[in-house]
Amino acid sequence: MSTTLAAVVRAPGEPVRVEEVTLPDVGPGQVRVRMAAAGVCHSDLSLASGKLAHPMPAALGHEGAGSVVAVGEGVTGLSVGDTVLLNWNPPCRACWHCGNGEPYLCANATDASRRVWGTLADGTELHPCLGVAAFAQETVVPAGACVAVPADIPPTEAALLGCAVLTGVGAVRNAARVRPGQSVAVIGLGGVGLAAVQGARIAGATTIIAVDPVEEKEELARSLGATHFLTPGDDLARRVRKLADGRGVDHAVECVGRAATIRAAWSCTRRGGTATVVGFGAATDQLTLNALEIPHFARTLQGCMYGSSDPAADVPELLKLYRDGELDLSSLVSRTIGLEDVGGALTDLHSGRGARSLVQF
Ligand code: APR
Ligand code: ZN
CATH class of the missing domain: 3.90.180.10 (Medium-chain alcohol dehydrogenases, catalytic domain)
Structure with a gap:
Protein backbone atom coordinates (compact mmCIF):
# COMPACT_ATOMS: atom_id res chain seq x y z
CA MET A 1 0.00 0.00 0.00
CA ILE A 153 8.94 11.49 -26.46
CA PRO A 154 8.19 14.05 -23.71
CA PRO A 155 5.32 12.77 -21.51
CA THR A 156 3.78 16.26 -21.68
CA GLU A 157 3.20 15.66 -25.39
CA ALA A 158 2.43 11.94 -25.14
CA ALA A 159 -0.35 12.62 -22.63
CA LEU A 160 -2.53 14.36 -25.23
CA LEU A 161 -2.38 11.38 -27.55
CA GLY A 162 -4.29 9.31 -25.00
CA CYS A 163 -7.63 11.03 -25.52
CA ALA A 164 -7.83 14.25 -27.57
CA VAL A 165 -5.56 13.18 -30.42
CA LEU A 166 -6.57 9.52 -30.74
CA THR A 167 -10.19 10.72 -30.70
CA GLY A 168 -9.95 13.75 -32.99
CA VAL A 169 -7.42 12.50 -35.54
CA GLY A 170 -8.99 9.02 -35.39
CA ALA A 171 -12.46 10.38 -36.16
CA VAL A 172 -11.14 11.92 -39.38
CA ARG A 173 -8.86 9.09 -40.48
CA ASN A 174 -10.58 5.96 -39.20
CA ALA A 175 -14.28 6.87 -39.06
CA ALA A 176 -14.83 9.59 -41.69
CA ARG A 177 -11.97 8.29 -43.86
CA VAL A 178 -11.35 11.73 -45.36
CA ARG A 179 -9.58 11.57 -48.72
CA PRO A 180 -7.17 14.06 -50.37
CA GLY A 181 -8.96 17.03 -51.91
CA GLN A 182 -12.12 16.69 -49.81
CA SER A 183 -13.79 19.36 -47.68
CA VAL A 184 -14.26 19.01 -43.92
CA ALA A 185 -16.07 21.12 -41.32
CA VAL A 186 -14.99 20.67 -37.70
CA ILE A 187 -17.53 21.94 -35.17
CA GLY A 188 -16.06 22.70 -31.74
CA LEU A 189 -12.38 23.57 -31.30
CA GLY A 190 -11.36 22.16 -27.93
CA GLY A 191 -8.50 19.67 -27.70
CA VAL A 192 -10.54 17.09 -29.62
CA GLY A 193 -11.69 19.43 -32.42
CA LEU A 194 -8.23 20.97 -32.89
CA ALA A 195 -6.85 17.44 -33.26
CA ALA A 196 -9.57 16.76 -35.85
CA VAL A 197 -8.50 19.88 -37.78
CA GLN A 198 -4.96 18.48 -37.87
CA GLY A 199 -6.30 15.08 -38.88
CA ALA A 200 -8.12 16.69 -41.81
CA ARG A 201 -4.94 18.47 -42.94
CA ILE A 202 -2.92 15.26 -42.61
CA ALA A 203 -5.57 13.38 -44.64
CA GLY A 204 -5.10 15.92 -47.45
CA ALA A 205 -8.38 17.82 -47.14
CA THR A 206 -8.13 21.08 -49.06
CA THR A 207 -11.06 22.94 -47.50
CA ILE A 208 -11.09 22.77 -43.69
CA ILE A 209 -13.77 24.92 -42.06
CA ALA A 210 -13.29 25.32 -38.31
CA VAL A 211 -16.35 26.39 -36.29
CA ASP A 212 -16.38 27.76 -32.73
CA PRO A 213 -18.18 30.61 -30.92
CA VAL A 214 -14.89 31.74 -29.36
CA GLU A 215 -13.31 33.94 -32.02
CA GLU A 216 -9.88 33.91 -30.42
CA LYS A 217 -9.62 30.26 -31.54
CA GLU A 218 -9.34 31.29 -35.18
CA GLU A 219 -5.59 31.90 -35.16
CA LEU A 220 -4.73 28.56 -33.56
CA ALA A 221 -7.18 26.68 -35.80
CA ARG A 222 -5.63 28.25 -38.90
CA SER A 223 -2.10 27.50 -37.71
CA LEU A 224 -3.09 23.83 -37.33
CA GLY A 225 -4.56 23.59 -40.82
CA ALA A 226 -7.98 25.28 -40.99
CA THR A 227 -8.54 27.18 -44.23
CA HIS A 228 -11.64 29.00 -42.91
CA PHE A 229 -13.10 29.94 -39.53
CA LEU A 230 -16.78 30.52 -38.76
CA THR A 231 -18.75 31.22 -35.61
CA PRO A 232 -21.94 29.17 -35.22
CA GLY A 233 -25.43 30.63 -35.78
CA ASP A 234 -28.74 29.87 -37.46
CA ASP A 235 -27.31 30.31 -40.94
CA LEU A 236 -24.15 28.24 -40.34
CA ALA A 237 -25.12 25.61 -42.93
CA ARG A 238 -25.64 28.30 -45.57
CA ARG A 239 -22.26 29.89 -44.80
CA VAL A 240 -20.53 26.49 -44.90
CA ARG A 241 -22.19 25.63 -48.23
CA LYS A 242 -20.93 28.90 -49.67
CA LEU A 243 -17.35 27.91 -48.81
CA ALA A 244 -17.84 24.36 -50.14
CA ASP A 245 -18.81 24.81 -53.79
CA GLY A 246 -22.42 25.60 -52.85
CA ARG A 247 -23.02 21.94 -51.97
CA GLY A 248 -21.88 21.57 -48.40
CA VAL A 249 -18.84 19.74 -47.06
CA ASP A 250 -17.97 16.13 -47.81
CA HIS A 251 -17.52 15.57 -44.07
CA ALA A 252 -18.59 17.33 -40.89
CA VAL A 253 -17.08 16.30 -37.56
CA GLU A 254 -18.96 17.28 -34.40
CA CYS A 255 -16.66 17.77 -31.39
CA VAL A 256 -18.97 19.48 -28.88
CA GLY A 257 -21.54 16.95 -27.67
CA ARG A 258 -24.91 18.67 -28.09
CA ALA A 259 -27.96 17.89 -30.20
CA ALA A 260 -27.84 21.40 -31.71
CA THR A 261 -24.27 20.99 -32.93
CA ILE A 262 -24.96 17.46 -34.23
CA ARG A 263 -27.88 18.97 -36.14
CA ALA A 264 -25.55 21.70 -37.45
CA ALA A 265 -22.99 19.11 -38.57
CA TRP A 266 -25.71 17.20 -40.42
CA SER A 267 -27.00 20.36 -42.13
CA CYS A 268 -23.49 21.46 -43.22
CA THR A 269 -22.88 18.20 -45.04
CA ARG A 270 -23.46 17.83 -48.79
CA ARG A 271 -25.93 15.32 -50.24
CA GLY A 272 -24.27 11.93 -49.91
CA GLY A 273 -21.71 13.22 -47.40
CA THR A 274 -20.96 12.04 -43.89
CA ALA A 275 -21.45 13.68 -40.50
CA THR A 276 -19.38 12.07 -37.73
CA VAL A 277 -20.35 12.65 -34.11
CA VAL A 278 -17.44 12.61 -31.67
CA GLY A 279 -18.82 14.69 -28.77
CA PHE A 280 -20.54 12.98 -25.86
CA GLY A 281 -23.78 14.73 -24.94
CA ALA A 282 -26.54 14.20 -22.39
CA ALA A 283 -29.02 11.33 -22.80
CA THR A 284 -31.83 13.91 -22.41
CA ASP A 285 -30.70 16.12 -25.32
CA GLN A 286 -32.85 15.02 -28.27
CA LEU A 287 -31.91 15.39 -31.94
CA THR A 288 -34.67 15.90 -34.50
CA LEU A 289 -34.41 14.81 -38.13
CA ASN A 290 -37.45 14.78 -40.40
CA ALA A 291 -38.53 11.77 -42.44
CA LEU A 292 -37.98 13.51 -45.78
CA GLU A 293 -34.49 14.91 -45.32
CA ILE A 294 -32.95 11.55 -44.48
CA PRO A 295 -33.53 9.91 -47.88
CA HIS A 296 -33.44 13.23 -49.76
CA PHE A 297 -29.97 14.24 -48.62
CA ALA A 298 -28.73 10.63 -48.52
CA ARG A 299 -26.19 11.64 -45.88
CA THR A 300 -24.59 9.29 -43.41
CA LEU A 301 -24.80 10.22 -39.72
CA GLN A 302 -22.35 8.14 -37.73
CA GLY A 303 -21.17 8.01 -34.16
CA CYS A 304 -17.52 7.59 -33.36
CA MET A 305 -16.09 6.12 -30.17
CA TYR A 306 -12.47 6.89 -29.20
CA GLY A 307 -11.65 7.83 -32.80
CA SER A 308 -12.53 4.27 -33.92
CA SER A 309 -8.94 3.62 -32.94
CA ASP A 310 -6.85 0.81 -31.57
CA PRO A 311 -4.26 2.72 -29.52
CA ALA A 312 -1.76 -0.13 -29.75
CA ALA A 313 -1.69 0.35 -33.53
CA ASP A 314 -2.63 4.03 -33.83
CA VAL A 315 -0.23 5.52 -31.26
CA PRO A 316 2.91 4.44 -33.20
CA GLU A 317 1.42 5.99 -36.37
CA LEU A 318 0.59 9.21 -34.54
CA LEU A 319 4.10 9.32 -33.09
CA LYS A 320 5.53 8.99 -36.59
CA LEU A 321 3.40 11.96 -37.70
CA TYR A 322 4.63 13.86 -34.63
CA ARG A 323 8.27 13.10 -35.41
CA ASP A 324 7.76 14.09 -39.04
CA GLY A 325 6.45 17.47 -37.88
CA GLU A 326 2.97 16.75 -39.25
CA LEU A 327 1.22 16.51 -35.91
CA ASP A 328 1.61 19.44 -33.53
N1 APR B 1 -20.66 25.40 -32.00
C1 APR B 1 -19.34 25.17 -32.16
N2 APR B 1 -18.49 25.03 -31.11
C2 APR B 1 -18.99 25.14 -29.87
C3 APR B 1 -20.36 25.40 -29.63
C4 APR B 1 -21.21 25.54 -30.77
N3 APR B 1 -22.51 25.78 -30.65
N4 APR B 1 -20.54 25.47 -28.29
C5 APR B 1 -19.33 25.27 -27.71
N5 APR B 1 -18.40 25.08 -28.67
C6 APR B 1 -16.96 24.88 -28.52
C7 APR B 1 -16.35 25.53 -27.29
O1 APR B 1 -16.16 26.93 -27.48
C8 APR B 1 -15.03 24.77 -27.18
O2 APR B 1 -14.02 25.39 -27.94
O3 APR B 1 -16.66 23.51 -28.36
C9 APR B 1 -15.35 23.41 -27.77
C10 APR B 1 -15.36 22.28 -26.76
O4 APR B 1 -14.06 22.15 -26.28
P1 APR B 1 -13.69 21.45 -24.87
O5 APR B 1 -14.64 21.87 -23.82
O6 APR B 1 -12.22 21.66 -24.65
O7 APR B 1 -14.00 19.89 -25.17
P2 APR B 1 -13.05 18.68 -25.65
O8 APR B 1 -12.28 18.18 -24.49
O9 APR B 1 -12.35 19.03 -26.91
O10 APR B 1 -14.16 17.55 -25.95
C11 APR B 1 -15.14 17.74 -26.95
O11 APR B 1 -15.56 15.40 -27.22
O12 APR B 1 -14.74 13.58 -26.07
C12 APR B 1 -15.82 14.46 -26.21
O13 APR B 1 -16.83 14.57 -24.01
C13 APR B 1 -16.06 15.28 -24.96
O14 APR B 1 -18.17 16.07 -25.73
C14 APR B 1 -16.81 16.43 -25.54
C15 APR B 1 -16.16 16.64 -26.90
ZN1 ZN C 1 -11.27 12.64 -22.97
Whole structure:
Protein backbone atom coordinates (compact mmCIF):
# COMPACT_ATOMS: atom_id res chain seq x y z
CA MET A 1 0.00 0.00 0.00
CA SER A 2 1.04 3.60 -0.58
CA THR A 3 -0.53 7.03 -0.55
CA THR A 4 -0.97 9.48 -3.40
CA LEU A 5 -2.74 12.79 -4.02
CA ALA A 6 -5.60 12.69 -6.51
CA ALA A 7 -8.37 14.99 -7.82
CA VAL A 8 -11.54 13.46 -6.40
CA VAL A 9 -15.26 14.04 -6.87
CA ARG A 10 -17.40 12.45 -4.13
CA ALA A 11 -20.77 12.70 -5.91
CA PRO A 12 -21.99 14.12 -9.26
CA GLY A 13 -22.07 17.92 -9.13
CA GLU A 14 -19.90 18.21 -6.03
CA PRO A 15 -16.66 20.21 -6.11
CA VAL A 16 -13.46 18.52 -7.24
CA ARG A 17 -10.90 18.39 -4.44
CA VAL A 18 -7.36 17.10 -4.12
CA GLU A 19 -7.40 14.35 -1.51
CA GLU A 20 -4.95 11.85 -0.09
CA VAL A 21 -5.74 8.34 -1.30
CA THR A 22 -4.39 4.99 -0.18
CA LEU A 23 -3.64 2.82 -3.21
CA PRO A 24 -3.31 -0.96 -2.99
CA ASP A 25 -0.16 -2.65 -4.27
CA VAL A 26 -0.24 -3.74 -7.90
CA GLY A 27 -2.22 -6.94 -8.35
CA PRO A 28 -1.76 -9.55 -11.08
CA GLY A 29 -2.02 -7.98 -14.51
CA GLN A 30 -1.75 -4.44 -13.13
CA VAL A 31 0.82 -1.68 -13.50
CA ARG A 32 1.61 1.27 -11.26
CA VAL A 33 2.39 4.49 -13.14
CA ARG A 34 3.94 7.67 -11.75
CA MET A 35 2.10 10.35 -13.71
CA ALA A 36 4.11 13.07 -15.43
CA ALA A 37 1.32 14.95 -17.21
CA ALA A 38 -2.45 14.75 -17.67
CA GLY A 39 -4.80 16.76 -19.88
CA VAL A 40 -8.14 18.20 -18.75
CA CYS A 41 -10.81 16.90 -21.15
CA HIS A 42 -14.46 17.90 -21.42
CA SER A 43 -15.44 14.32 -20.55
CA ASP A 44 -13.94 14.85 -17.07
CA LEU A 45 -16.32 17.77 -16.61
CA SER A 46 -19.27 15.75 -17.93
CA LEU A 47 -18.47 12.89 -15.53
CA ALA A 48 -17.92 15.19 -12.54
CA SER A 49 -21.17 17.08 -13.18
CA GLY A 50 -23.20 13.91 -13.69
CA LYS A 51 -24.01 14.67 -17.34
CA LEU A 52 -22.35 11.34 -18.16
CA ALA A 53 -22.94 8.47 -15.73
CA HIS A 54 -19.87 6.99 -14.03
CA PRO A 55 -19.29 4.94 -10.86
CA MET A 56 -18.90 7.40 -7.94
CA PRO A 57 -17.06 8.59 -5.90
CA ALA A 58 -14.33 8.84 -8.48
CA ALA A 59 -10.73 9.92 -8.97
CA LEU A 60 -10.83 11.99 -12.17
CA GLY A 61 -8.58 12.22 -15.25
CA HIS A 62 -8.24 9.90 -18.22
CA GLU A 63 -5.69 11.50 -20.58
CA GLY A 64 -2.16 11.13 -19.29
CA ALA A 65 1.33 9.78 -19.49
CA GLY A 66 4.02 8.83 -17.00
CA SER A 67 6.54 6.18 -16.12
CA VAL A 68 6.07 2.64 -14.90
CA VAL A 69 7.15 2.20 -11.26
CA ALA A 70 5.86 -1.35 -10.60
CA VAL A 71 4.48 -4.24 -12.62
CA GLY A 72 2.24 -6.99 -11.26
CA GLU A 73 2.45 -10.73 -11.75
CA GLY A 74 1.93 -11.93 -15.30
CA VAL A 75 2.50 -8.55 -16.96
CA THR A 76 4.57 -8.90 -20.10
CA GLY A 77 6.02 -6.27 -22.39
CA LEU A 78 6.23 -3.52 -19.76
CA SER A 79 9.11 -2.83 -17.35
CA VAL A 80 9.87 -0.40 -14.56
CA GLY A 81 11.13 2.86 -16.10
CA ASP A 82 9.12 2.60 -19.33
CA THR A 83 7.28 5.71 -20.48
CA VAL A 84 3.62 4.93 -21.10
CA LEU A 85 0.47 6.78 -22.04
CA LEU A 86 -2.91 5.71 -20.72
CA ASN A 87 -5.61 4.14 -22.90
CA TRP A 88 -8.98 4.70 -21.21
CA ASN A 89 -10.73 2.13 -23.40
CA PRO A 90 -8.47 -0.93 -23.33
CA PRO A 91 -9.80 -3.76 -25.51
CA CYS A 92 -10.07 -7.27 -24.02
CA ARG A 93 -9.20 -8.83 -27.44
CA ALA A 94 -11.68 -11.62 -26.63
CA CYS A 95 -15.23 -10.26 -26.99
CA TRP A 96 -17.35 -10.23 -30.15
CA HIS A 97 -16.47 -6.61 -31.05
CA CYS A 98 -12.73 -7.15 -30.55
CA GLY A 99 -12.97 -10.21 -32.80
CA ASN A 100 -14.92 -8.13 -35.33
CA GLY A 101 -12.08 -5.61 -35.68
CA GLU A 102 -13.81 -3.00 -33.47
CA PRO A 103 -11.61 -2.86 -30.34
CA TYR A 104 -12.97 0.63 -29.57
CA LEU A 105 -16.38 -0.97 -28.96
CA CYS A 106 -14.99 -3.67 -26.65
CA ALA A 107 -17.77 -5.04 -24.42
CA ASN A 108 -15.43 -5.31 -21.43
CA ALA A 109 -13.41 -2.09 -21.68
CA THR A 110 -15.44 -0.25 -19.03
CA ASP A 111 -14.98 -2.98 -16.40
CA ALA A 112 -11.88 -1.23 -15.06
CA SER A 113 -13.89 1.82 -13.95
CA ARG A 114 -16.13 -0.30 -11.70
CA ARG A 115 -13.25 -1.63 -9.57
CA VAL A 116 -12.11 -0.03 -6.31
CA TRP A 117 -9.05 2.04 -7.19
CA GLY A 118 -8.16 3.50 -3.78
CA THR A 119 -9.51 4.53 -0.40
CA LEU A 120 -9.86 7.94 1.28
CA ALA A 121 -8.84 8.42 4.93
CA ASP A 122 -12.49 8.04 6.06
CA GLY A 123 -12.77 4.67 4.32
CA THR A 124 -14.61 5.94 1.22
CA GLU A 125 -13.79 3.74 -1.75
CA LEU A 126 -12.99 5.47 -5.05
CA HIS A 127 -13.50 4.32 -8.63
CA PRO A 128 -10.96 5.32 -11.29
CA CYS A 129 -12.21 7.69 -14.01
CA LEU A 130 -12.62 5.59 -17.17
CA GLY A 131 -10.50 2.93 -15.50
CA VAL A 132 -7.34 5.03 -15.28
CA ALA A 133 -7.59 8.00 -12.81
CA ALA A 134 -4.93 10.17 -14.44
CA PHE A 135 -5.23 13.18 -12.09
CA ALA A 136 -3.13 11.45 -9.45
CA GLN A 137 0.55 11.48 -8.62
CA GLU A 138 0.45 7.69 -9.00
CA THR A 139 -2.18 5.39 -10.40
CA VAL A 140 -2.69 1.64 -10.66
CA VAL A 141 -4.18 0.49 -13.98
CA PRO A 142 -4.67 -2.75 -15.91
CA ALA A 143 -1.59 -3.47 -18.05
CA GLY A 144 -3.81 -3.21 -21.14
CA ALA A 145 -4.40 0.47 -20.33
CA CYS A 146 -0.71 1.23 -20.86
CA VAL A 147 0.71 2.00 -24.30
CA ALA A 148 4.52 2.13 -24.29
CA VAL A 149 6.04 5.28 -25.76
CA PRO A 150 9.72 5.70 -26.78
CA ALA A 151 11.74 7.38 -24.03
CA ASP A 152 12.61 10.43 -26.15
CA ILE A 153 8.94 11.49 -26.46
CA PRO A 154 8.19 14.05 -23.71
CA PRO A 155 5.32 12.77 -21.51
CA THR A 156 3.78 16.26 -21.68
CA GLU A 157 3.20 15.66 -25.39
CA ALA A 158 2.43 11.94 -25.14
CA ALA A 159 -0.35 12.62 -22.63
CA LEU A 160 -2.53 14.36 -25.23
CA LEU A 161 -2.38 11.38 -27.55
CA GLY A 162 -4.29 9.31 -25.00
CA CYS A 163 -7.63 11.03 -25.52
CA ALA A 164 -7.83 14.25 -27.57
CA VAL A 165 -5.56 13.18 -30.42
CA LEU A 166 -6.57 9.52 -30.74
CA THR A 167 -10.19 10.72 -30.70
CA GLY A 168 -9.95 13.75 -32.99
CA VAL A 169 -7.42 12.50 -35.54
CA GLY A 170 -8.99 9.02 -35.39
CA ALA A 171 -12.46 10.38 -36.16
CA VAL A 172 -11.14 11.92 -39.38
CA ARG A 173 -8.86 9.09 -40.48
CA ASN A 174 -10.58 5.96 -39.20
CA ALA A 175 -14.28 6.87 -39.06
CA ALA A 176 -14.83 9.59 -41.69
CA ARG A 177 -11.97 8.29 -43.86
CA VAL A 178 -11.35 11.73 -45.36
CA ARG A 179 -9.58 11.57 -48.72
CA PRO A 180 -7.17 14.06 -50.37
CA GLY A 181 -8.96 17.03 -51.91
CA GLN A 182 -12.12 16.69 -49.81
CA SER A 183 -13.79 19.36 -47.68
CA VAL A 184 -14.26 19.01 -43.92
CA ALA A 185 -16.07 21.12 -41.32
CA VAL A 186 -14.99 20.67 -37.70
CA ILE A 187 -17.53 21.94 -35.17
CA GLY A 188 -16.06 22.70 -31.74
CA LEU A 189 -12.38 23.57 -31.30
CA GLY A 190 -11.36 22.16 -27.93
CA GLY A 191 -8.50 19.67 -27.70
CA VAL A 192 -10.54 17.09 -29.62
CA GLY A 193 -11.69 19.43 -32.42
CA LEU A 194 -8.23 20.97 -32.89
CA ALA A 195 -6.85 17.44 -33.26
CA ALA A 196 -9.57 16.76 -35.85
CA VAL A 197 -8.50 19.88 -37.78
CA GLN A 198 -4.96 18.48 -37.87
CA GLY A 199 -6.30 15.08 -38.88
CA ALA A 200 -8.12 16.69 -41.81
CA ARG A 201 -4.94 18.47 -42.94
CA ILE A 202 -2.92 15.26 -42.61
CA ALA A 203 -5.57 13.38 -44.64
CA GLY A 204 -5.10 15.92 -47.45
CA ALA A 205 -8.38 17.82 -47.14
CA THR A 206 -8.13 21.08 -49.06
CA THR A 207 -11.06 22.94 -47.50
CA ILE A 208 -11.09 22.77 -43.69
CA ILE A 209 -13.77 24.92 -42.06
CA ALA A 210 -13.29 25.32 -38.31
CA VAL A 211 -16.35 26.39 -36.29
CA ASP A 212 -16.38 27.76 -32.73
CA PRO A 213 -18.18 30.61 -30.92
CA VAL A 214 -14.89 31.74 -29.36
CA GLU A 215 -13.31 33.94 -32.02
CA GLU A 216 -9.88 33.91 -30.42
CA LYS A 217 -9.62 30.26 -31.54
CA GLU A 218 -9.34 31.29 -35.18
CA GLU A 219 -5.59 31.90 -35.16
CA LEU A 220 -4.73 28.56 -33.56
CA ALA A 221 -7.18 26.68 -35.80
CA ARG A 222 -5.63 28.25 -38.90
CA SER A 223 -2.10 27.50 -37.71
CA LEU A 224 -3.09 23.83 -37.33
CA GLY A 225 -4.56 23.59 -40.82
CA ALA A 226 -7.98 25.28 -40.99
CA THR A 227 -8.54 27.18 -44.23
CA HIS A 228 -11.64 29.00 -42.91
CA PHE A 229 -13.10 29.94 -39.53
CA LEU A 230 -16.78 30.52 -38.76
CA THR A 231 -18.75 31.22 -35.61
CA PRO A 232 -21.94 29.17 -35.22
CA GLY A 233 -25.43 30.63 -35.78
CA ASP A 234 -28.74 29.87 -37.46
CA ASP A 235 -27.31 30.31 -40.94
CA LEU A 236 -24.15 28.24 -40.34
CA ALA A 237 -25.12 25.61 -42.93
CA ARG A 238 -25.64 28.30 -45.57
CA ARG A 239 -22.26 29.89 -44.80
CA VAL A 240 -20.53 26.49 -44.90
CA ARG A 241 -22.19 25.63 -48.23
CA LYS A 242 -20.93 28.90 -49.67
CA LEU A 243 -17.35 27.91 -48.81
CA ALA A 244 -17.84 24.36 -50.14
CA ASP A 245 -18.81 24.81 -53.79
CA GLY A 246 -22.42 25.60 -52.85
CA ARG A 247 -23.02 21.94 -51.97
CA GLY A 248 -21.88 21.57 -48.40
CA VAL A 249 -18.84 19.74 -47.06
CA ASP A 250 -17.97 16.13 -47.81
CA HIS A 251 -17.52 15.57 -44.07
CA ALA A 252 -18.59 17.33 -40.89
CA VAL A 253 -17.08 16.30 -37.56
CA GLU A 254 -18.96 17.28 -34.40
CA CYS A 255 -16.66 17.77 -31.39
CA VAL A 256 -18.97 19.48 -28.88
CA GLY A 257 -21.54 16.95 -27.67
CA ARG A 258 -24.91 18.67 -28.09
CA ALA A 259 -27.96 17.89 -30.20
CA ALA A 260 -27.84 21.40 -31.71
CA THR A 261 -24.27 20.99 -32.93
CA ILE A 262 -24.96 17.46 -34.23
CA ARG A 263 -27.88 18.97 -36.14
CA ALA A 264 -25.55 21.70 -37.45
CA ALA A 265 -22.99 19.11 -38.57
CA TRP A 266 -25.71 17.20 -40.42
CA SER A 267 -27.00 20.36 -42.13
CA CYS A 268 -23.49 21.46 -43.22
CA THR A 269 -22.88 18.20 -45.04
CA ARG A 270 -23.46 17.83 -48.79
CA ARG A 271 -25.93 15.32 -50.24
CA GLY A 272 -24.27 11.93 -49.91
CA GLY A 273 -21.71 13.22 -47.40
CA THR A 274 -20.96 12.04 -43.89
CA ALA A 275 -21.45 13.68 -40.50
CA THR A 276 -19.38 12.07 -37.73
CA VAL A 277 -20.35 12.65 -34.11
CA VAL A 278 -17.44 12.61 -31.67
CA GLY A 279 -18.82 14.69 -28.77
CA PHE A 280 -20.54 12.98 -25.86
CA GLY A 281 -23.78 14.73 -24.94
CA ALA A 282 -26.54 14.20 -22.39
CA ALA A 283 -29.02 11.33 -22.80
CA THR A 284 -31.83 13.91 -22.41
CA ASP A 285 -30.70 16.12 -25.32
CA GLN A 286 -32.85 15.02 -28.27
CA LEU A 287 -31.91 15.39 -31.94
CA THR A 288 -34.67 15.90 -34.50
CA LEU A 289 -34.41 14.81 -38.13
CA ASN A 290 -37.45 14.78 -40.40
CA ALA A 291 -38.53 11.77 -42.44
CA LEU A 292 -37.98 13.51 -45.78
CA GLU A 293 -34.49 14.91 -45.32
CA ILE A 294 -32.95 11.55 -44.48
CA PRO A 295 -33.53 9.91 -47.88
CA HIS A 296 -33.44 13.23 -49.76
CA PHE A 297 -29.97 14.24 -48.62
CA ALA A 298 -28.73 10.63 -48.52
CA ARG A 299 -26.19 11.64 -45.88
CA THR A 300 -24.59 9.29 -43.41
CA LEU A 301 -24.80 10.22 -39.72
CA GLN A 302 -22.35 8.14 -37.73
CA GLY A 303 -21.17 8.01 -34.16
CA CYS A 304 -17.52 7.59 -33.36
CA MET A 305 -16.09 6.12 -30.17
CA TYR A 306 -12.47 6.89 -29.20
CA GLY A 307 -11.65 7.83 -32.80
CA SER A 308 -12.53 4.27 -33.92
CA SER A 309 -8.94 3.62 -32.94
CA ASP A 310 -6.85 0.81 -31.57
CA PRO A 311 -4.26 2.72 -29.52
CA ALA A 312 -1.76 -0.13 -29.75
CA ALA A 313 -1.69 0.35 -33.53
CA ASP A 314 -2.63 4.03 -33.83
CA VAL A 315 -0.23 5.52 -31.26
CA PRO A 316 2.91 4.44 -33.20
CA GLU A 317 1.42 5.99 -36.37
CA LEU A 318 0.59 9.21 -34.54
CA LEU A 319 4.10 9.32 -33.09
CA LYS A 320 5.53 8.99 -36.59
CA LEU A 321 3.40 11.96 -37.70
CA TYR A 322 4.63 13.86 -34.63
CA ARG A 323 8.27 13.10 -35.41
CA ASP A 324 7.76 14.09 -39.04
CA GLY A 325 6.45 17.47 -37.88
CA GLU A 326 2.97 16.75 -39.25
CA LEU A 327 1.22 16.51 -35.91
CA ASP A 328 1.61 19.44 -33.53
CA LEU A 329 1.02 18.37 -29.93
CA SER A 330 2.51 21.27 -27.96
CA SER A 331 0.22 23.87 -29.59
CA LEU A 332 -2.77 22.00 -28.18
CA VAL A 333 -1.62 22.90 -24.66
CA SER A 334 -2.85 26.38 -23.79
CA ARG A 335 -1.66 26.33 -20.18
CA THR A 336 0.14 24.18 -17.65
CA ILE A 337 -1.41 23.78 -14.20
CA GLY A 338 -0.89 21.92 -10.93
CA LEU A 339 -3.09 19.13 -9.58
CA GLU A 340 -4.74 21.63 -7.21
CA ASP A 341 -5.98 23.64 -10.23
CA VAL A 342 -8.00 20.80 -11.82
CA GLY A 343 -11.33 21.93 -10.33
CA GLY A 344 -10.87 25.44 -11.69
CA ALA A 345 -9.75 24.16 -15.09
CA LEU A 346 -12.89 22.03 -15.35
CA THR A 347 -15.08 25.07 -14.58
CA ASP A 348 -13.16 27.09 -17.16
CA LEU A 349 -14.17 24.59 -19.87
CA HIS A 350 -17.65 26.18 -19.81
CA SER A 351 -16.18 29.33 -21.39
CA GLY A 352 -14.71 27.45 -24.37
CA ARG A 353 -11.49 29.50 -24.13
CA GLY A 354 -8.11 27.88 -24.55
CA ALA A 355 -7.30 24.46 -25.91
CA ARG A 356 -6.01 21.91 -23.37
CA SER A 357 -5.04 22.62 -19.77
CA LEU A 358 -2.27 20.21 -18.87
CA VAL A 359 -1.54 19.10 -15.32
CA GLN A 360 2.18 18.69 -14.73
CA PHE A 361 3.25 16.64 -11.73
N1 APR B 1 -20.66 25.40 -32.00
C1 APR B 1 -19.34 25.17 -32.16
N2 APR B 1 -18.49 25.03 -31.11
C2 APR B 1 -18.99 25.14 -29.87
C3 APR B 1 -20.36 25.40 -29.63
C4 APR B 1 -21.21 25.54 -30.77
N3 APR B 1 -22.51 25.78 -30.65
N4 APR B 1 -20.54 25.47 -28.29
C5 APR B 1 -19.33 25.27 -27.71
N5 APR B 1 -18.40 25.08 -28.67
C6 APR B 1 -16.96 24.88 -28.52
C7 APR B 1 -16.35 25.53 -27.29
O1 APR B 1 -16.16 26.93 -27.48
C8 APR B 1 -15.03 24.77 -27.18
O2 APR B 1 -14.02 25.39 -27.94
O3 APR B 1 -16.66 23.51 -28.36
C9 APR B 1 -15.35 23.41 -27.77
C10 APR B 1 -15.36 22.28 -26.76
O4 APR B 1 -14.06 22.15 -26.28
P1 APR B 1 -13.69 21.45 -24.87
O5 APR B 1 -14.64 21.87 -23.82
O6 APR B 1 -12.22 21.66 -24.65
O7 APR B 1 -14.00 19.89 -25.17
P2 APR B 1 -13.05 18.68 -25.65
O8 APR B 1 -12.28 18.18 -24.49
O9 APR B 1 -12.35 19.03 -26.91
O10 APR B 1 -14.16 17.55 -25.95
C11 APR B 1 -15.14 17.74 -26.95
O11 APR B 1 -15.56 15.40 -27.22
O12 APR B 1 -14.74 13.58 -26.07
C12 APR B 1 -15.82 14.46 -26.21
O13 APR B 1 -16.83 14.57 -24.01
C13 APR B 1 -16.06 15.28 -24.96
O14 APR B 1 -18.17 16.07 -25.73
C14 APR B 1 -16.81 16.43 -25.54
C15 APR B 1 -16.16 16.64 -26.90
ZN1 ZN C 1 -11.27 12.64 -22.97
